[in-house]
Amino acid sequence: MKRILAVLGVVVSLGVVLGTAPAGAGPGNDVSVTLACDKGVTATVSVMWVVNSAGDAGIFDMTCATRRQSSPLPLPESAVRVTRFDVSTEPLGCADPSTEVTLPARIDCGPKVGAKLTVR
Numbered sequence: 273m274k275r276i277l278a279v280l281g282v283v284v285s286l287g288v289v290l291g292t293a294p295a296g297a298g299p300g301n302d303v304s305v306t307l308a309c310d311k312g313v314t315a316t317v318s319v320m321w322v323v324n325s326a327g328d329a330g331i332f333d334m335t336c337a338t339r340r341q342s343s344p345l346p347l348p349e350s351a352v353r354v355t356r357f358d359v360s361t362e363p364l365g366c367a368d369p370s371t372e373v374t375l376p377a378r379i380d381c382g383p384k385v386g387a388k389l390t391v392r
Contacts, residue, residue, distance in 0.1 A: 302342050303375070306390040309336035309359075315387035318356035322372050331355070336387065352391050354379060359387045 309315050313336065320331045321343075332341055333356075351372040358365045359381045366381035373379065376392035 304340065304342040304392055305332060305334060306340045307334045307336060307338065307387060308390070309387045310361075310382070310385045313360055313382070313385060313387055315359040315381070316356060317354065317358075317387075317389055318367075319389070319391060320353040320355050320369075322351040322353060351375060352377060354389065357381050357387075357389065361386050 303321065305319055307315060307317055315336050316333070317335075318331055318333050332343065334341060351374050353369055353372055354367045355369040356365070357367040357379065361382045366379065373391075377390070379389045381387050381389070
């Protein structure tokens, strides 16, 4: 019995040290945006969150220099609108602000060389 308690204590201690979440903890409302740009490519992207039919929660602007952002949202997210996606290899851009993209989303801009936007 002492051995079982000792093993259990070690497992719990490792969980605390490694930051493991308890089994009952639900997922947070954080959304991360990653912009990956090919070598020599410049890109600017604007992303608008759409939160469970409650309206727009916010807009993020990113460039290749930023690469990754995350944001806590007040409600679980359901989709995004890419309001701007300008890439140096794609003169017309790749944004369609009238379209909501369900999460998780991956949007590529450029046929061979360009940029990729990932939202989850």
